[in-house]
Amino acid sequence: MVEFLQFTLSGISFGMIYAAIALSLVLIWRGTRLLNFAQGGMAMFTTYIAIEVIYHTHSYWAGFVIALAAGVVLGAVAELVVIRPALGKPELNAVIITIGLLILLEGLAGVFYGGQYRSFPAGFSIVGLKAGSTALGVSRFDVFVAAAVLVTTLLLAAGFKYTSAGLRMRAAAFNATVARLSGIRVARVITVGWALAGLLGALAGVLVSPATFLYPNSMDTIFVYGFTAAVIGGLDSPVGAVIGGLLLGVVLNLATGYLGSQGSDLQALVALGILVVVLMLRPEGIFSGARVRRV
Amino acid sequence: MNTRSTPRVLAAALATAVVVAILSIKLNAFRDFQIAEIAIYVTAVAGLTLLTGLSGQISLGNGAFMAIGAYTTALLMLHLNWPFLGVLVIAGAVTALAGAVVGVAAARLHGPYLAGATLLLGVALPNIAFAWPGVFGADQGLNVVYTAPGFLGVNFPLTRWQAWVCSAVALIVLVLLANLGRSRIGRNWRAVRDNEVAAALAGVNVAVARVRAFVVSATCAGLAGALLAAVTGLVAPGAFTITLSIALLTAAVIGGLGTLPGAVWGSLLIVLVPTYATDVATSHGLSSSVASNIPVAAYGVVLILVMLVFPQGIQGGVRWLLGLFGMTSAKKTQMKEGTQ
Numbered sequence: 012m013v014e015f016l017q018f019t020l021s022g023i024s025f026g027m028i029y030a031a032i033a034l035s036l037v038l039i040w041r042g043t044r045l046l047n048f049a050q051g052g053m054a055m056f057t058t059y060i061a062i063e064v065i066y067h068t069h070s071y072w073a074g075f076v077i078a079l080a081a082g083v084v085l086g087a088v089a090e091l092v093v094i095r096p097a098l099g100k101p102e103l104n105a106v107i108i109t110i111g112l113l114i115l116l117e118g119l120a121g122v123f124y125g126g127q128y129r130s131f132p133a134g135f136s137i138v139g140l141k142a143g144s145t146a147l148g149v150s151r152f153d154v155f156v157a158a159a160v161l162v163t164t165l166l167l168a169a170g171f172k173y174t175s176a177g178l179r180m181r182a183a184a185f186n187a188t189v190a191r192l193s194g195i196r197v198a199r200v201i202t203v204g205w206a207l208a209g210l211l212g213a214l215a216g217v218l219v220s221p222a223t224f225l226y227p228n229s230m231d232t233i234f235v236y237g238f239t240a241a242v243i244g245g246l247d248s249p250v251g252a253v254i255g256g257l258l259l260g261v262v263l264n265l266a267t268g269y270l271g272s273q274g275s276d277l278q279a280l281v282a283l284g285i286l287v288v289v290l291m292l293r294p295e296g297i298f299s300g301a302r303v304r305r306v
Numbered sequence: 307m308n309t310r311s312t313p314r315v316l317a318a319a320l321a322t323a324v325v326v327a328i329l330s331i332k333l334n335a336f337r338d339f340q341i342a343e344i345a346i347y348v349t350a351v352a353g354l355t356l357l358t359g360l361s362g363q364i365s366l367g368n369g370a371f372m373a374i375g376a377y378t379t380a381l382l383m384l385h386l387n388w389p390f391l392g393v394l395v396i397a398g399a400v401t402a403l404a405g406a407v408v409g410v411a412a413a414r415l416h417g418p419y420l421a422g423a424t425l426l427l428g429v430a431l432p433n434i435a436f437a438w439p440g441v442f443g444a445d446q447g448l449n450v451v452y453t454a455p456g457f458l459g460v461n462f463p464l465t466r467w468q469a470w471v472c473s474a475v476a477l478i479v480l481v482l483l484a485n486l487g488r489s490r491i492g493r494n495w496r497a498v499r500d501n502e503v504a505a506a507l508a509g510v511n512v513a514v515a516r517v518r519a520f521v522v523s524a525t526c527a528g529l530a531g532a533l534l535a536a537v538t539g540l541v542a543p544g545a546f547t548i549t550l551s552i553a554l555l556t557a558a559v560i561g562g563l564g565t566l567p568g569a570v571w572g573s574l575l576i577v578l579v580p581t582y583a584t585d586v587a588t589s590h591g592l593s594s595s596v597a598s599n600i601p602v603a604a605y606g607v608v609l610i611l612v613m614l615v616f617p618q619g620i621q622g623g624v625r626w627l628l629g630l631f632g633m634t635s636a637k638k639t640q641m642k643e644g645t646q
Contacts, residue, residue, distance in 0.1 A: 107559045
């Protein structure tokens with residue numbers, strides 16, 4: 012029972028990271044109907060920027076903030092420079108462009124920083140917390156990870172719900188043509204969506220790197236699970252992204268925990284199993300609206 | 307493709323075969339290896355370009371089918387010592403079966419949901435090798451010993467023979483797929499892609515058409531995997547990463563989705579651009595970490611630029627050029643059809 016609690020709690024911390032990636036994919040999907048394969052690559056790159064800043068300023072928080080800012084800039088620049096010219100062309104073109112962007116970023120990271128594994132500091136103690144004498148399987152930093160993603164998500168949700176900019180974003184995602192007719196600059200809204208997605212990705216990168224180390228491909232697996240979480244939840248649903256991320260994080264962690272040494276090798280198979288079950292029951296994710304496909 | 311008749315396809319295939327044969331004799335062993343590599347990609351990408359371009363289903367997991375083909379090959383050659391031709395047929399059959407299973411599961415899924423499911427399949431399936439290390443050799447993989455046939459003489463370079471075998475399989479697959487694309491089956495795929503409801507009303511069995519497309523693309527990937535096993539001599543999970551599956555889709559789209567010549571252009575690009583860029587980088591005396599990563603970055607830039615400059619892929623650009631010189635009038639109508 013104690014084991015179960017430990018695995019579940021530490022799964023939540025990983026799940027929140029998947030949720031952050033999933034949420035960033037959902038933001039982009041709602042705006043541009045596009046899967047951004049560069050999301051993980053962008054997060055990897057901003058985390059390298061964080062490492063440089065931390066090295067020079069000796070301040071974790073300076074690195075943290077600048078990584079998030081870099082994520083915003085990178086997301087917006089990517090949308091403006093390479094994605095916008097491809098919108099309106101065949102659907103898959105923009106997807107291949109994001110793959111090109113991913114490869115470009117991984118190449119640049121290798122050129123600037125080399126391919127070796129770098130350790131990344133955690134903002135808080137990584138010593139396991141205890142309730143009385145039972146170890147909880149999570150550290151202060153894990154709690155921070157979950158809290159940071161949760162707070163960011165809630166801030167975003169509040170922004171979407173209560174600000175006029177949020178209303179514009181929802182309108183543009185709901186019906187771009189009507190939104191445009193009522194005077195919303197849809198193109199600008201899309202750029203803002205990419206910038207916010209960049210921020211979420213950067214957050215995930217900074218939060219996950221103490222556990223995974225940092226190297227040019229370090230975010231590949233995280234991206235795959237984030238994508239899986241988004242698909243499980245339903246790509247149109249921000250709530251679904253968070254629930255999907257948590258579900259995936261907890262189940263994967265339980266599987267890894269109970270299967271022992273084989274668990275980490277078989278993690279992807281477990282994830283595939285979850286995805287297959289969910290999609291068999293609901294082909295467009297758990298939180299997809301009961302919408303009839305347009306013919 | 308749809309207006310091209312069988313004799314023209316055969317003539318094009320024969321001409322390519324002659325060019326490949328001459329090249330493989332003129333060029334060195336490394337280039338022969340590259341010819342084999344390109345032919346392997348062509349085999350896999352050709353199936354994927356029909357799946358995504360004609361039947362409208364995206365797959366980011368065809369690397370998994372390559373893994374199935376490769377492991378089938380390795381196991382048959384290791385334990386039963388079968389001749390390669392027989393192994394190739396069985397590898398194709400096994401992956402066809404796997405493709406049918408995945409196709410049935412995938413027939414309900416669309417767009418990003420299908421992309422996500424197949425991507426995870428591509429990532430997860432090679433990990434089965436870790437579950438039964440005794441059978442699949444886990445990280446170390448399985449070794450495959452493949453030699454050139456005796457009648458060619460002892461001095462015949464193995465890489466040249468491999469280039470021949472791979473190119474022969476690739477060309478046969480291309481000819482068969484060209485016919486399939488023009489047949490009733492190919493027409494049904496297009497109908498399903500353009501409008502499922504209309505296709506169903508016109509009497510097309512949508513589910514069967516979609517599953518069939520998956521079987522065809524999986525078989526092609528399986529054959530490619532079998533060839534890969536024979537050429538590299540090693541079958542290990544590390545060869546079938548997410549990068550491979552993504553590279554296949556990239557080649558299909560970059561070349562021109564749904565066109566078989568496009569599969570060839572795309573394969574040429576993804577094999578040759580990284581090697582060429584590496585040559586350039588090392589010849590300029592850059593440090594090793596820079597020299598090994600500049601090609602990666604350059605490859606990324608090439609992908610982005612090709613997509614921005616040729617929205618219809620390289621084959622779209624080729625058609626545009628041909629149209630510019632008034633080569634054929636039929637090409638123009640083809641291009642219009644291709645854009646739908």
